[in-house]
Amino acid sequence: MAAESKLMTMREAISKHVSAGSMVLMGAQLEQMIPFAAGHELIRQGRRDLTLAGPISDILFDQLIGAGCVSRVMAAWVGNVSAGVGYCFRRAAERGIPRRIETVDYSNFTMALALHAAALGVPFMPTYATLGSDLLKKNGNLREFSSPVSEEKLVAVRALRPDVTILHVQRADAQGNAHIWGSLGVAVDGARAARKVIVVAEEIVEPEVIASDPNRTVVPGFLVAAVVHEPGGAHPSPVQGYYGRDHKFFEQYHEQSRRLEDFEEWLTHWILHAPDRRTYMNQLGVARTESLAVKEHALTAPADFGY
């Protein structure tokens, strides 16, 4: 008997699986494969009081904060990686515009450990990172303790369990079994730490394709609540084998988010008035999308699972 397909539109996936007040992990692979299309749908559906979690999610967090969706950010770094400051993040943190946000500051390693603890099913993971820092003093999820097996101090990083992790992947089958290649970041633990996973895929393939390379399967389907087929869903961030990074878009966002009025115009143009990612991609235009397409393919050496 064929298993039921988890395929649905982005609108359905967000509507069904991300409620107000949720903790959402996005940007698990740092600057690569950031689920921008999912984030934009959250904005369009007017989701409120979200807690955003992730080590570094480039401008996606800045956009969600600027759109008023966020009440808390748990991250190691929030800004515009290639350009500098995240202006919406700064406005919200400094002046409560458009609304106050709570910032819970991690380092990259402690964010990874928080998800790792949850993925391992234990209450915390130990580390020496953050000893002596104000991060340790101010983040209640980081607690200094004395090692029970050695004469030394360590930091206990409390497990972090997102309600939803949204992962952008190169390919997945309709059950949610997904291949990712490239920079894995915290994607593996991020998928296991969450109560549910939404997979956003460049391509939907037959189960045999995924099953042919189980080492590349980062998310097993039984953890996945929804699968969305969304080509271009990570733009402006890159997807290895599909499209490059749109550096100019990040630079333009930096200029257009500096002033509040300009940001609101940007938000309207790229998110509010573009009902879906297909419209957004059309807005980008063929010339732009073609300039980002793969110039030279680089297939891997085949791996023989035969016996």
Next chain:
Amino acid sequence: MGRAEGEHGVNVASHSEAEVAARGYTFSELMVAAAAREIRDGELVFVGMRLPLLAFLVARRTHAPRAIGLFENGVIRETPSGELLYTMGDPPNLRGATQCGQMLDVMGLLQQGRVDVGFLGAAEIDRFGNLNTTWGHRDKEMQRLPGSGGACDIACLAQRTVMLLTHDRGRLTERVGHITSPGYGAGNGWRRKQGLPIASGPSAVITTLGVLRFGADGEAFLASVHPGVSVEEVLESTGWTLRVADELIETLPPGDDELGVMREIDPNHFWTR
């Protein structure tokens, strides 16, 4: 870093184009060369982005051909990507990598004590090498900065850390208001008391005016001053009474081979303006 407000590092518009032409290099290029010299052959380096990444590429192509680069996203590279990178997740950085692993894979190497040197940018640094990239202030207003990223991890756990930043009183302060990434804290013995690894801590601060190193007491001193810069200018631009080495030297300017690598990778001076 670079072109934005510079709170993550370097904004070197302070010298005229004529000066640059006469000198033959920009101060960013000088800093990249100085940073490259902090990498020894065969070392494991936590590379970061922007100028430190360029420094790694220069080092590999000149005196440190066996240095290995680690990136926070889990990428390990022995052969540099050869293309200008805007982020560590750029596709050229992944193709042909030694390994594309998880963040925990590279952080594990860091925590094991295997990382020889890590590069950090900073919005603010104090006399004991503590860094602040969380809450700064400018004109008496609190400014929310982007945060630690991997900086706190690297500052805690790498054997040596090297900082790159613009040298002015706003950035080199007596005491940072917030310790995002710990240096020597309040002085000698502090790191050990916090429980940080014995072989760890700041090694050099490369600025737009000179290079600072740290004494046994954990306090910074001026070790070299850049060509054309006076010691007075350095002292005036520092927010505490900066000690000066007895044997103060002039920072070695970038050589042709070093400049050649930089200009090949970044011909439009996107990072090295």
